Amino acid sequence: MPRSLRWQKHKEFAVPFMTNEGEEEMIQIAILGYGTVGSGVAEVFRTNQELIDRRAGVPVRVKYVLDLRDFPGDPVEEVLTHDFQDILQDPEVKVVAEVMGGLKPAYDFTKQCLESGKSVCTSNTELVAAHGPELMRIAQEHHVNYLYEASCGGGIPIIRALNEALTADEIDEISGILNGTTNYILTEMTENGADFEAVLKEAQELGYAERNPEADIEGHDAQRKIAILSSIAFGKTVHYEDVHTEGITKITPVDIAYAKKLKMQIRLLASGYRSEGKYYAIVAPFLVEKKHPLYSVNGVFNAIFVKGNMLGDAMFYGSGAGKLPTASAVAADVIEAVKSEGKTLYSGWGEGKIGLSSLDTLNRRFFVRIPADRAEAAKEVFGEQIRLFDVEEAPDEKGFLTEVLTEKEFEEKASALGDVISRLRVNM
C-alpha cells in the first residue's frame, strides 16, 4: 500500500477520485514541521478532505510530514520523515507547507523546494519579511508559487484581498492590530486594571505569550507583518528594519485610565501610509477613537484596516494566530497552489525597494501626561484651547490631547515644555 493511501485510513473519505481516463490523479503534498501550525495543517486536511478535494479540483494528500521528533501513536507516524531529502527528491510532491518558523533551515529548504519545481506555502513571518522578494523571484523562475497568507493576520485573508480583490484601488493606508499577544495584554489591562507585568505573566501561563515574549511585546513581530503588508499594498519592498517601532512595555494602568476617560482604547497599531508620493510606516501603541473600526478589536483577535482611494474604508477581522485559523490559511494557500499549477500568481509585491520617509511630517493628535503643576506651562506651549483633565489613579498629574500636529512640531513643543511623563499617538 503506498504511503499516501495508508495516511487516508485516518480520513473520512478515503476513495481517490478517478480522472476521465480511469487513472488515479492526485496531488501529493508535504508539511515541514509538526509543531502547532504543522499539526493544525494535517488536521485541516484530515477533517475537510472531501471539500478540499472538490475545491482544489483534484484529491490532495499529505505524503510526508518532516520533523526531527517522533510522535508515537499519532497518525502522523505513517507519513513522518526525519529527512528533508525524502521530500525534496520525490517528484510526486508538488506543494510543500513550510510551517517550521525561523530562518534556518526554513530558508534553505524553501529555496530548494522552489528550485525543484515545488510550490511552497508558509506561515513563517520572519522568513517572508527577510527573504520574500528573493523567494518569490525563484518561484516565478520555476513557474511555481511562494504563498504566505498565514504570515500576517493568521486566518484573516488579507494578503489575498490585497493581491486579488482590492486591485482597482490605490491603497492610501493599511493599519492593523497584527499581534494577538499584545492585544490580549492590552485588553486584559483595560478590562481588569492589572499592570503589564502581571498580565504578561498570566498570558504566558495561558500559552498566549511565549516564554521569551520580546518579539511580541517590543513590536518586532508586528514590524515584520506591516513591512510585508505595506510591500504588497504599495508595490515594492518596505524593509522591516526601516519601520519605526515602539512596543507596549511602557504602558501602565494610568495610561489605561486616561484612555477610558477619553473613551478610547490603547492598541498596538502597525501602519503603512502613502501620501503625496511618499511612504511612511510605524509600529507603536496608539489611542484608538471609538468610531474607528479597529476600536472594538479585543483579546487575541487581529484586524486590518485598509483605506483605498476608490473603496474608502474596509476592515478584515479574525483570529490572528492559533493552531487551526493559521492552518486554515496555509491549507487555503495549498489549494491555491494546486489550482494554479504551472502558473505563478500575480503578487502586488513588485521588484525594487521603497525608502520610507521620516515620520516628522506626519500629522496627528497626541495625548500627553504632565505633572499637575505644569498645567499653565502646557497651555503656554500647546495653546489655550487644550483641555487638561486627570484620573483618580494619578492625582499628581494632568493629561491633555493636543491639536493636530506633525511629529516634529510635537517633539519641539514637548521639549520646550519639558517634564512630559509620557505621550501616546492618537489614531484618527
Added chain:
Amino acid sequence: MPRSLRWQKHKEFAVPFMTNEGEEEMIQIAILGYGTVGSGVAEVFRTNQELIDRRAGVPVRVKYVLDLRDFPGDPVEEVLTHDFQDILQDPEVKVVAEVMGGLKPAYDFTKQCLESGKSVCTSNTELVAAHGPELMRIAQEHHVNYLYEASCGGGIPIIRALNEALTADEIDEISGILNGTTNYILTEMTENGADFEAVLKEAQELGYAERNPEADIEGHDAQRKIAILSSIAFGKTVHYEDVHTEGITKITPVDIAYAKKLKMQIRLLASGYRSEGKYYAIVAPFLVEKKHPLYSVNGVFNAIFVKGNMLGDAMFYGSGAGKLPTASAVAADVIEAVKSEGKTLYSGWGEGKIGLSSLDTLNRRFFVRIPADRAEAAKEVFGEQIRLFDVEEAPDEKGFLTEVLTEKEFEEKASALGDVISRLRVNM
C-alpha cells in the same frame, strides 16, 4: 483616431503598453449603464488607469458606455452608444461591466455577451439572485467568467474571500449587515431617538434611501444577498424566495430603548447556517450583543461575519453601497476577468439546489415585550429565572430575555402567554 484612444485623452497615462513583439496589446471593455455605479466604474478606470494596467498585466480601456440618455459635456460622450449591438458585435470587447440593474434587459444582454465569448462583471444583485447559476453555466460553456463581487456588500470582497480564500473551511455560518439603507435608519433611530418614518424620510432626502424603499426596508434586498452568499458558502443554490424574511418597519423607539438598556444594537441581519447537514436562512431584525463583531457596524457600512469550522470567526467590513466602493469592486472583477482570459474561475456556487429546513428547530434567545400586568404570567410560562425590566419610554409594559429556545418552543410559549406586544431574536 480609434475610439479607445480618444477616450484616453481624459486619462492620466495615455501611453499604451507595448508587447515584446512591438505590437500594441490592449483589452477593450464596455460598461452597460451610465448611472451611479456605471459612472463610478468609468471614474475608477480613469483615476487608477496606470495601476489597473499594471495589475491586469495589459492596458485595459473603456471602448463603449451604453446608455439611452445623452451626457453633453461629459467625457463619456466620446465612447457613448445607445445601441447594445455596437458592443455585442465588436469582437475587440472582451469584458463587459453590467451595471444597469434590474432583470430586463440586463438578463438578455448578459446572456448574449457571455454567449459571444465576453466575460461579464456585475453589481446587479437582482439578476444574480434570479439567474446566477444559469449565467455561470453559460460563462463556463464559453470559457469566460460571470463575476458579481459588487452584488453583495458593495466594496467588501466577500465573494472572492469565499471562493478563493476560505477554501479550506466548511462554512457553518454567514451573517451579514447587507443593506446600507436599513442600517443607516437603525443607527439614526438609535443615536437620535427618532421614529422609523421620520428617519426614513430624512434618509430619502439625503439620497440614502430610494423613493420607493420597499426592497430595502422590507428586507428583500438583504434576502437576495444572503441567498447569493449562502449559495457560495454552502455550495448549491439557496433560492432567495425560500429565505424567511422580515423587514424593519415595525421597529419603534421603544424597541431601541430596550436594546440600549440591554447594551445591544438592533440590526437587520441576513444569515445562512449549516448544522448537522441541514441548512437554514433568515433575514430579520436581531438584537446583537456587544461582544459580537457585528455590534459596532454603524451607518451605511456593511459587514459580513463568517464562521468556519477551522478558521473560527472572521468578519469583513466596508462600504456596502455607494458609487465608488461598488465601482471599485466591479473594476476589480474586470481585472480578474482580464487576467483569467480563456479560463473560467472556480466558484463555490455549484450545481443543484439546497432545500432550506424549517426555522422551527433553530436555537436562540428572544427578547419579548408584554403588558406590565402580564409579568407573573410570563414567569409562569417562560420560567422563574427571567428578569423583567422596563424603560421610561413605555411605563405600561415590561420586557425580558428568554432562555435559549427553539423557534418552535418560543412560538408555543408566546401563544400560551398571549398578549405579546412584540419580540426580537437575539444574535448570540
